[in-house]
Amino acid sequence: MFSKRSSTQKKRAVGRRSPVATVSLILVGLLTTGGAYALFTSSATAETSSGSSQANVNEGKKLFAANCATCHNVNGSGTTAGPSLIGVGAASVDFQVGTGRMPGAANGPQALKKPVQFTDQQIQDMAAYVASLGTGPSEPEAQYLQGNANASKGAELFRINCAMCHNVAGAGGALTDGKFAPALKGVTSKHIYEAMLTGPQNMPVFNDLNITPQDKADIITYLKYLEKNPSPGGFELGNLGPVSEGLFIWIFGLGAIVAITVWLTAKSN
Template sequence: MAAWVASLAPGPAIPDEEYLRADGNPTHGGELFRINCAMCHNAVGAAGALTEGKWAPQLKGVSEKHIYEAMVTGPQNMPVFNDANLTPEDKKDIITYLKYVENNPSVGGYELGSIGPVAEGLFVWIFGMGFIIAITVWLGAKSN
């Protein structure tokens, strides 16, 4: 039945098992992800807002096959990444990167949705330092 449906119209085939194993190069995949995908999905695939109320979903917990097929079909607002754009090996590296991020949570402890080091650092500066200053003022007021 799948073969019959596939014969009706042109379209990408189901990806080869070989490219779905997530044992590629995560460093290269991360680079490709930041170039091609991060503007919509965030640098670690934590989701992102787009125009007109649309959004790019989070990519944690998405199966390897689903990731590959999303790249070759380009659902909704997402562009199609054909084999001339990202070779099957590149796609495998991207899948490897996403699986790596999924299986290796932040070593620095809590993260704020991985929105970036500047935004997260600023948050700590303003609220962390604000809290410390507030405590200091409070202690100073008590000692009088």
């Protein structure tokens, strides 16, 4: 009886050390991880397209096929003429189409802002369809778009993260190869937020881990403050900084001094 029990224990010990058991444990771990990831992805996709019905998605698919598929492919996977839109989210569509940059008129260093070609509902339908293709940033919540956050903190964040391209006053500026950072005056709060969230054109992506939603609200508040409060120094020369101001002084200031000098000399003669 003792030997029988010892034999059973040995078999169990060998079974625990068997390579088959190790492989089984790895498979169980992979299946568990994959299932958790699929559940998370499904939840995120549902959150991204929340508020959009299947009817919105179907209508957006028709609009996409008629206006976007030539460059981005019928399934949004992209072509040589346009990038893939799988995973860009509703926010990217709302920004690009809502500012008239898309559909693009012609190839160039970057897409230009143009009159919007679609109604708000059509834009929402296309955004719902693209959001259904893969998880991506959703449109911002209204609470972050009111322009009533901390303007002082927003100014500091803007100087650190945005001013090197857009100018400290949001007046825009030139980049390389014919590209540029656009002026931010008159841009809606929603589109400013979506630009930070999705990084259109040459702009880097500032997701919620880089700049939190509240920080984005602070930046928007700062930019809206600049719109409502004119420069206390008078004519701002486009807010283009010391280069334009120095050029103005050089041409008009020194020009006026030279003109007065010539006039005085001529009068004394």
